[in-house]
Amino acid sequence: MAKLELSGIRKSFGATEVLKGIDLTVEHGEFVAFVGPSGCGKSTLLRLICGLDEITAGQMAIDGELVNDVPPAKRGIAMVFQSYALYPHMSVGDNMGYALRLAGTPREEIRARVEKAAKVLRIDSYLDRKPRQLSGGQRQRVAIGRAIVREPRIFLFDEPLSNLDASLRVEMRIEIARMKDRLGTTMVYVTHDQIEAMTLADKIVVLNAGRVEQVGSPLALYNTPQNRFVAGFIGSPRMNFMRLGAPGQGGRYAVAGGSVLVPQGLAATPAEIGVRPEHLELVPLDRPHALEGVVTMTEHLGSDTYAYVTLEGSEDMLVVRLSGENAVRRNARTGVAFDPEMAHVFGADGRTLASARPVALEAA
Amino acid sequence: MFDLSSTTAKVVFGLALLFIGFFLFFPLYWLVISSLKGNAELYQIIPTPAPVMPTLEHFANAITRGKLPMYLTNSLITSGASALLVTVLALYAGYSFAKYRYFGRQPVMLFMLSAQMFPFGLLLISIYPMMSSLNLLDTQLGLILSYIVFALPVSTYMLYSYFAQVPDELIDAARADGASDLRIFHTIVIPISIPPIVTVFLYSFMWSWNDLLYSMTLIVSDSKRTIGPGLLLTYLNEVNSDWGGAMAASLMASAPIVIAFMFLQRFFIQGVTAGAVK
Ligand SMILES: Nc1ncnc2c1ncn2[C@@H]1O[C@H](COP(=O)(O)OP(=O)(O)O)[C@@H](O)[C@H]1O
Ligand SMILES: [Mg+2]
16 A cells, blocks of 8 residues: 655656656555546556656655655556567466566465465466467466566556447456455556446546546536536537627527526636536426437437437537436427536636536526 | 460469479488498589489588588577577667657667668678777677678567567556566567567678678688688688588588578467457
8 A cells, every 4th residue: 555646747758748746645545546538647647656767757645655765666567568468478476476577586475375366366377378268358368477476566557448448448347346355455546438437446546638627526526517628528429518609698608509597706707508418308398498409310228318409500419318218309499498507617728717616597 | 364274374373383493492401312422422523413322421520520510509509599699689779769758769769761772781880890899800799790781780670670569558557556667578578579570680690690791891810710711611612512511511501590490480470469458
């Protein structure tokens, strides 16, 4: 177990700055997920923590000890790579024991530790095989086993499940959740899969273009995103955004298909409102407080139905998530309503001005 | 594209192959049958297409009467040592070019490759005085060192291209496991690079083995002579009439390369990184 503290971490490759000042604390035994669009610097940050790349500026401490210049193996960190990076010429057992061999651990102890980890991961019958004789899921277990054997203070995972097919991914996700409970070790986990992040993490760090957009528990990010980026990034299908037109009287704003009442006295002029698909509903046209539009497309997932509604006088489509199988007629005119409690208001700069505050719908 | 299933295409390609095959293999065929013919048959005005009475006497003569075994041993030593040297140098140079970023990396690599563009004879003009001032003329060491120019540039490039494809994550994983750079190279990278290493070794061995010019120029003592000049001086002169011996000796001289290729060919087609990533 260890506490990890990053302050003002920057990383440049030549002239391009990839990380632009990261401040972050990961507590003892915490499971933290890094999420963000591809190329935002998640892997780069993980490599800095591991010690594979040099930190350009800023400080990094593990348990209060500055580790900027400590080599990877001395940091007590083990990393699981996206491609698994197993040594192809070594047996599974030798792969798992490589770090211990380098550290000069006695042969007997290496054997014992490798066998113990292998048993837990159910790869103990493959110890003599070469990586190429294993399936993708088994290779993934070996990669995790190689990290476990070292008994590190911190585990790092870089999109460990992204190469697995969907069903295996779910299985391994549960495996990792169990490992987290069993070991209680501090873990940092990079993923672009929301479900992985939401289900595994105690804390999610949303990164964008080399900066931290928001840090918080999965539900905090979902319920009270601090800006438009986080609001759009967390949640699937993503949040619907509606551009506000010119302000009218008493906080009334025109939007496509109707108008809304936005609370007054916000820190800045509201520019957009956002509502998640699961908080929208289709209502009869004669309902007074609703937006108007046409159902242009439907998707039937069995458990859910997604209705895509093009609002009156606009090209924008709203995604409405209806639970269960719903026989929505395509090309039908419909009303769209939402619970004002569930709407978010954003300023022109993307900052959240109000979350979970009443945004009332006006009659069209 | 060509439609290979049509009869015309089959005939055309068949003829083309036959034509190429004739030029490639007829000299070899002639070499083999001539070495097996007795002298009487060998000097007939109208040659026989195959030995009427095959005999191994030329082989026996070449081994026992001439200095063939000594020349072969000399060649084995010089070619083997220089191939080893080239392989080791190319390993480190290629890895450095492929996996490290430093100032001057690309110019140095281009400079090295450019050595391959000069005719070897031209390089010899500067190698000769170098060897002379190092007192390495007429020594096997001098020859071994000179042979480096044949294959080092291409060998370095071959290994460079291979190493460039070794996934960085593999190296990072070893680094995270606590291995030093050299240890990573020795315990991870080299073991997964056996096929290209064997290829490079054979390639440079072949160049040195087939050399005539350097050995003729840099070696004067008969006791240090390699197989190429040895054969030439033994059989190709005005007074020689032992064509059968020349053929048999040539066959034996090319045997090591052929045998090595036969035994090591499995390395060329093997993919070793399978299972490393993904
Ligand atoms: N070694 C490198 N040299 C130059 N640029 C790099 C290097 N590694 C990463 N980058 C750049 O840094 C950015 C962030 O990359 P990365 O951390 O891999 O993103 P991701 O969030 O997808 O893991 C990308 O734009 C990438 O091109
Ligand atoms: Mg990445």
